């Protein structure tokens with residue numbers, strides 16, 4: 001039997017609508033959520049991402065502020081821009097588009113952003129809080145989006161075997177932290193596999209929830225998947241395709257057509273995890289603005305999502 005498709009576009013649309021409602025409410029109460037996006041250099045992919053993020057903000061009623069800097073911007077100047085945004089009370093969330101051009105110290109910039117405005121959840125304070133199970137952690141958008149997909153299909157991994165393939169700071173590691181939390185749609189028994197894992201197929205076949213975040217086209221084949229598993233494909237890979245208009249097409253880390261026949265649920269690429277990332281960015285921005293507004297009026301700051 002073919003797996004059920006997880007429609008990330010539809011889920012992302014719902015999340016964005018909910019964020020728009022929350023934003024309207026907060027704006028009416030005197031605080032319009034504001035996201036500052038900093039782009040250094042002319043990387044075409046980064047330019048596309050920044051445009052998509054800005055447009056999504058506008059649609060949700062969030063004020064988006066773009067700062068574009070040349071690729072040869074000195075470290076001190078970029079740090080001064082971040083400092084200014086850190087100090088601006090109308091900016092509740094800051095996103096420095098990565099990767100930065102060669103010569104800039106990415107780690108220093110990530111750590112320069114105030115943790116409460118670190119909407120990507122990459123600052124060591126947020127990473128540490130998440131690892132400690134502190135609900136005040138801002139969670140990275142892509143893994144938070146994976147958990148949201150599980151919530152929307154009603155698959156609670158509590159007590160189940162979850163295998164994540166990939167241990168990047170952006171996806172694999174924070175997702176492992178999220179799935180380990182003592183909370184609904186977590187509490188899983190988590191294994192993280194990577195390039196040094198021996199007999200990867202034997203590990204992935206154990207998974208009731210299998211997440212691929214590798215960056216290798218169609219690495220996960222049907223023989224690596226347990227019957228009925230929930231399969232989430234984070235990978236986005238370009239493969240040459242002369243028959244496609246652009247000369248390439250996008251595929252995930254999962255061999256979709258064959259795995260679909262074995263899995264219980266599966267995300268497509270594109271249209272699975274991808275749209276969730278921006279939706280969760282908007283949600284994180286709203287949550288940061290809510291916390292800032294709560295502090296301003298002296299109320300207890302609500303933790304967590306939108």
Ligand SMILES: NC(=O)c1ccc[n+]([C@@H]2O[C@H](COP(=O)([O-])OP(=O)(O)OC[C@H]3O[C@@H](n4cnc5c(N)ncnc54)[C@H](OP(=O)(O)O)[C@@H]3O)[C@@H](O)[C@H]2O)c1
Pocket residue numbers: 142165166167168169170171172193194195196197200213214215216219234235236237273274275277
């Ligand atoms: N949908 C979205 O919004 C979104 C967001 C972020 C990323 N992505 C996509 O997700 C994929 C992963 O991104 P990333 O940033 O996490 O990548 P990354 O930093 O390159 O990490 C890849 C991970 O996969 C592991 N790996 C590589 N080859 C492997 C193999 N043959 N078997 C098992 N593990 C292997 C690596 O192991 P080692 O640690 O041992 O090297 C590493 O941990 C990419 O395709 C990326 O484009 C999508």
